Amino acid sequence: MGEYSPGFVDSCAQVRQATQALYKGLQRVPYLVPYPTNGNYILCRTSPNLTGSGITARLFDEFNVLVNDCSGKQGLDSRFFRIASRTTEENEELVRILLAIANERPVPEGVGGRA
Secondary structure, three states: OOHHHHHHHHHHHHHHHHHHHHHHOOOOOEEEEEEEOOOOOEEEEEEOOOOHHHHHHHHHHHOOOOOEEEOOOOOOOOOOEEOOOHHHHHHHHHHHHHHHOOOOOOOOOOOOOOO
């Protein structure tokens, strides 16, 4: 990797840090169970009264946020979806949206647009 090595190592550290912060934020969302990860994405399971496809559709339709519905993946059921970690700011915004949905309160103006 030569001359790019220090920048690559720094970038990897930032991605790990952002992903772990996202994981901690998702743990605060009462209807989600996020699974620990070593990647740049987090697998989540919804509470029994929700579905992964329902959450993914709502995030996209209402907030222009794209996450991956995993309900069709082998070994997973209809309650699973996956979130790719983005910047710290985008991850914090997503957690705010998910918490607002949990509380069914209006999402602050300007929040959304992560697709």
